Amino acid sequence: MKHTKIVDVLQSDQRSQSVTIKGWVRSFRNDRFIAVNDGSTIHTIQCVIADGIVSETTQQQITVGASVHIKGILVESEGKGQRVEIQVSELTVEGLSDPEELKRTILSPKRHSLEKLREQAHLRIRTNTFGAIMRVRSKLSFAVHQYFQKNDFYYVHTPIITGSDAEGAGESFKVTNLALNDIPKTEENTVDHSKDFFGRETNLTVSGQLEGETYAMGLGSIYTFGPTFRAENSNTSRHLSEFWMIEPEVAFNDLDDNMDLAEDFIKYVVQYALDNCADDLEFLEHRLQQEDKQKPQAERAEMSLRDKLSFIVDNNFKRVSYTEAIDILKNSKPNKKKKFKYIIEEWGADLQSEHERYLVEKHFKCPVILFDYPAKIKAFYMRLNEDGKTVRAMDILFPGIGEIVGGSQREERLDVLKEKMAALDIPEEELWWYLDTRRFGTCTHSGFGLGFERLVLFVTGMSNIRDVIPYPRTPMNAEF
Numbered sequence: 001m002k003h004t005k006i007v008d009v010l011q012s013d014q015r016s017q018s019v020t021i022k023g024w025v026r027s028f029r030n031d032r033f034i035a036v037n038d039g040s041t042i043h044t045i046q047c048v049i050a051d052g053i054v055s056e057t058t059q060q061q062i063t064v065g066a067s068v069h070i071k072g073i074l075v076e077s078e079g080k081g082q083r084v085e086i087q088v089s090e091l092t093v094e095g096l097s098d099p100e101e102l103k104r105t106i107l108s109p110k111r112h113s114l115e116k117l118r119e120q121a122h123l124r125i126r127t128n129t130f131g132a133i134m135r136v137r138s139k140l141s142f143a144v145h146q147y148f149q150k151n152d153f154y155y156v157h158t159p160i161i162t163g164s165d166a167e168g169a170g171e172s173f174k175v176t177n178l179a180l181n182d183i184p185k186t187e188e189n190t191v192d193h194s195k196d197f198f199g200r201e202t203n204l205t206v207s208g209q210l211e212g213e214t215y216a217m218g219l220g221s222i223y224t225f226g227p228t229f230r231a232e233n234s235n236t237s238r239h240l241s242e243f244w245m246i247e248p249e250v251a252f253n254d255l256d257d258n259m260d261l262a263e264d265f266i267k268y269v270v271q272y273a274l275d276n277c278a279d280d281l282e283f284l285e286h287r288l289q290q291e292d293k294q295k296p297q298a299e300r301a302e303m304s305l306r307d308k309l310s311f312i313v314d315n316n317f318k319r320v321s322y323t324e325a326i327d328i329l330k331n332s333k334p335n336k337k338k339k340f341k342y343i344i345e346e347w348g349a350d351l352q353s354e355h356e357r358y359l360v361e362k363h364f365k366c367p368v369i370l371f372d373y374p375a376k377i378k379a380f381y382m383r384l385n386e387d388g389k390t391v392r393a394m395d396i397l398f399p400g401i402g403e404i405v406g407g408s409q410r411e412e413r414l415d416v417l418k419e420k421m422a423a424l425d426i427p428e429e430e431l432w433w434y435l436d437t438r439r440f441g442t443c444t445h446s447g448f449g450l451g452f453e454r455l456v457l458f459v460t461g462m463s464n465i466r467d468v469i470p471y472p473r474t475p476m477n478a479e480f
């Protein structure tokens with residue numbers, strides 16, 4: 001039987017027509033009113049059963065969580081809260097949902113904490129909150145592709161299993177098919193990877209950048225959008241062990257072009273969400289307002305969710321050099337009163353999330369792009385400035401999130417690049433292919449990485465990154 005998505009039924013102007021919907025029962029009141037949701041929208045449709053329409057047996061099977069097929073006539077609703085409803089003419093229950101068993105799940109009709117929902121990540125998608133988040137996530141990922149495709153970038157699938165670990169030393173997951181209880185050893189008693197599947201040591205990728213650069217050197221403008229893995233033991237609300245990263249790389253772009261691209265891109269996808277996820281954002285905004293009511297006045301949000309998103313789109317990101325930022329931080333109240341966990345003493349200090357958030361939330365009160373960082377605290381491939389001590393790096397810092405983007409202009413000069421690698425003990429043999437790009441037609445180029453989940457976190461207004469990906473992977477947790 002063909003059926004119509006509830007999102008379309010709710011928008012339909014065709015009264016007195018027959019429609020068929022399929023979905024899951026959210027509630028059943030007074031043996032008469034069923035609220036059904038099918039995932040196509042945050043809204044449920046009310047279906048009204050007149051006396052004698054369904055059998056006693058079927059009536060008893062209409063329970064929360066059950067899947068149903070409903071055929072009926074679309075009419076104006078007399079009840080509050082909806083424009084239209086369905087007068088049921090036929091109803092079948094496809095999948096039962098035992099109310100007794102349901103009690104142990106988060107589908108039972110009462111308030112459950114987000115922590116509890118995480119433990120039942122396989123069922124949480126049936127809640128309003130997760131329906132809204134995951135629809136927004138899907139729309140945003142489409143917007144990412146749309147932005148780049150419209151701007152003539154090519155989508156490149158960089159490898160997930162890599163032989164290079166130049167960047168994430170120690171932070172990567174090993175890939176092997178050696179028997180863990182019988183690992184072949186070399187004469188020096190190290191693991192003999194020549195007997196391993198690939199005949200060498202391999203890892204899950206921590207970034208597609210280096211391979212992305214090689215493709216930008218032929219295709220001009222490219223982007224990647226794929227899973228990334230980091231074995232860093234940071235149990236924070238902003239780190240996952242498996243996350244999705246978007247990494248554009250553009251030949252002939254310098255750092256200013258790179259900042260322009262990142263700002264334009266973020267504004268585009270945020271605007272896309274405002275335009276295409278109105279109902280879900282309204283729901284999430286309301287949810288936040290409810291949550292805020294539990295908090296003391298000082299901790300409540302200054303702007304509503306959608307105002308916050310519009311603010312991002314309508315205002316320029318503030319561009320500030322690392323050196324200026326250090327001055328601001330050194331003279332800041334929390335620094336002088338020793339309220340920061342890490343006190344900023346001098347130029348060269350790595351910025352912690354508390355500093356980033358101070359700059360964005362307290363000082364500038366808007367997104368900030370920090371650039372020209374000390375070479376010492378940044379990766380080897382970033383372009384060295386004329387001062388010999390800073391590199392053409394940029395990080396974008398967002399309110400409530402901290403770092404959302406990390407990028408740079410890349411070092412295109414072979415000799416400088418080799419010197420930096422030598423200083424950091426990165427063997428040239430490992431990156432011979434990367435160095436080749438600097439040997440044959442090297443050019444100015446830049447790119448950045450944006451953690452997709454941090455973007456979804458920002459747009460949905462959620463506070464824990466574990467709640468914006470279907471099945472979060474974090475230290476000591478890989479259930480499902």
Ligand code: ATP
Binds near residue numbers: 239243403452453
């Ligand atoms: P952080 O300092 O927050 O750990 P990073 O400096 O390690 O981030 P990069 O290596 O520059 O981050 O990665 C680029 C982007 O990827 C970051 O700006 C962030 O948006 C995202 N990102 C990095 N690590 C994680 C993670 N563990 N979980 C989710 N997103 C991440």
Ligand code: MN
Binds near residue numbers: 232
């Ligand atoms: Mn990190």
